[in-house]
Amino acid sequence: MDLLLGEDVDLAQISDNAFLVCQTGCFIIKFLPFVNNPDKIKKSIFMIENCLFNMYTKNQEEIIDECVATCRRNCRLFLSFCLLTLINWAITPFFIPGYHLPIEIWLPFDYKTSTHLYSWSFVFVVAGVGNGALSSGVIDPLLAGLTSHATTQLKILKNNLQYLYEHAEQETENIDIHPTEKELLKSEIIYKKIKFCIKHHNAILEFVEMYENTYSSVVFVQFTASVVVICISCLRLSMVSKVLISNLRSVEIYIFVVLSEIFLYCYYGTILFEENNTLTNAVYMGSWYKYNIKCRRALIILMERSRRPMIITAGKILDLSLETFTTILRRAYSLLAVLKNY
Numbered sequence: 001m002d003l004l005l006g007e008d009v010d011l012a013q014i015s016d017n018a019f020l021v022c023q024t025g026c027f028i029i030k031f032l033p034f035v036n037n038p039d040k041i042k043k044s045i046f047m048i049e050n051c052l053f054n055m056y057t058k059n060q061e062e063i064i065d066e067c068v069a070t071c072r073r074n075c076r077l078f079l080s081f082c083l084l085t086l087i088n089w090a091i092t093p094f095f096i097p098g099y100h101l102p103i104e105i106w107l108p109f110d111y112k113t114s115t116h117l118y119s120w121s122f123v124f125v126v127a128g129v130g131n132g133a134l135s136s137g138v139i140d141p142l143l144a145g146l147t148s149h150a151t152t153q154l155k156i157l158k159n160n161l162q163y164l165y166e167h168a169e170q171e172t173e174n175i176d177i178h179p180t181e182k183e184l185l186k187s188e189i190i191y192k193k194i195k196f197c198i199k200h201h202n203a204i205l206e207f208v209e210m211y212e213n214t215y216s217s218v219v220f221v222q223f224t225a226s227v228v229v230i231c232i233s234c235l236r237l238s239m240v241s242k243v244l245i246s247n248l249r250s251v252e253i254y255i256f257v258v259l260s261e262i263f264l265y266c267y268y269g270t271i272l273f274e275e276n277n278t279l280t281n282a283v284y285m286g287s288w289y290k291y292n293i294k295c296r297r298a299l300i301i302l303m304e305r306s307r308r309p310m311i312i313t314a315g316k317i318l319d320l321s322l323e324t325f326t327t328i329l330r331r332a333y334s335l336l337a338v339l340k341n342y
Contacts, residue, residue: 005181007047009184011176021263022314023109025292027132027135027136030136030215030218030222030225030256031135031217032203033215033217034139037214040214041214041222043210044146044207044210044242047206047207047210048146048149050203050207052196052199052200052203053149053153053203054144055196056156057167059159060081060159063155063156063159064156065151066151066152067148067149067152070148070294071141071144071145071149071246071252072220073149074141074144074264075138075141075142076144078137078140078141078260078264079134079137079138079141079256080255081137081253081256081260082133082134082137083134083137084255085133085250085253085254085257086126086129086130086133086134088249088250088253089096089102089129089250089254090102090126090129090130092250093122098112099111099118099260100114100303101121101125102122102125102126102129103125105125106132107121114286118245127339129216138267140261140265140332141264142215143215143218143219143263144263144264144267144268146211146215146270147265147268147269147271147272147320148271148311149207150204150207150211150271150272150310151268151271151275152312153200153203153204153207154204154275154276154279155198155275156200157197157201157279157282158203158275158278158279158281158282158287160193160197160200161197161279161282161283161286161299161302162194162282162283162285162286164190164193164194164286165186165285165286165287165290165291166188166287167189167193168186168189168190168193169186170188170191172185172189172339181312185290185296186212187281187292187295190295191294191298192293194295194298194299194302195298197302198298198301198302198305199304201279201305201306205310206322208272208310208312212312212313216312216313216314216315216316218312218316218318219265219314219315220319221315222262222314223262223265223267223314223318223328226258226261226262226328226332227328227331227332227334227335228327229234229258230255230259230328230332231332231333231335231336232253233251233254233258234255234332234336235336236251236317236335237251237252237255262328263325265314265320266320266321266322266324267322267325268320268327269311269312269319269320269321269324270320270321270322272310272312272320273309273310273311273321276306277309277312278308279302279303279306280303280306283287283299283302283303287338
């Protein structure tokens, strides 16, 4: 309050305090579901072990391996950038003469009176911010990875639907029976596989619904806070004369981390939507004209069900899509323009 009503208003310090308040509130609300609903979190993660998600051919193992490798890469890169941002932010006071903390906060004592007090205060501030940074560095790639898992399951489902007839031929090629009986057996095998595909698709829908019910509020808080955080960070970059070069570097890296964070959600949400939309294409690319009426009717049921868009939302308000990513950037720029004019 003194900062806002005082005669000498320091815009840089105002932005620092606004940034701290925004991030603190974001971390508290964002991580609250992980504390209040641990059973729900575990259930959403353990749904990956569903037997329907673990029945795939050797050729489809490449799809699984690619998903695992991508998730590990995203986690390592994002966590590394979070650590890099934290380190750059933490060492900023070392370039300023005297005792200074990475960010000015109120303490019930004067930490500048001794090196001992300053050291403990420095560790306290860095550890507090570092806890949130490292938690985000692990949790955000995890949530994006769960969406990637649903996308991978859709790819496996599309592969099964496209090669139903070929898989049935492989299972019956070594059976020595009359050609007519062999065709009937193929039809039965294809029908069973279609029933399995319908169950597989339902399991994916249940997984996506569980994901949205569990993490929708978390993602919405992240998106809302990102607008303010990006705006404040860009405002800091605009005050070149008042900010140290080392601080500018940490702000630039931080903006990149925040953009990467929301981009992960939006990108995998878009890929999930597109994969579900092309499910009917996989059926069309298969040998459906060789199926009997019973199998075709079963496929029509699956195709009609897939017409329902598979969309993950943030707070039941924003879709996880690249369009939402650009919307967040526009809102952040609009807020920045207002603050700059003020």
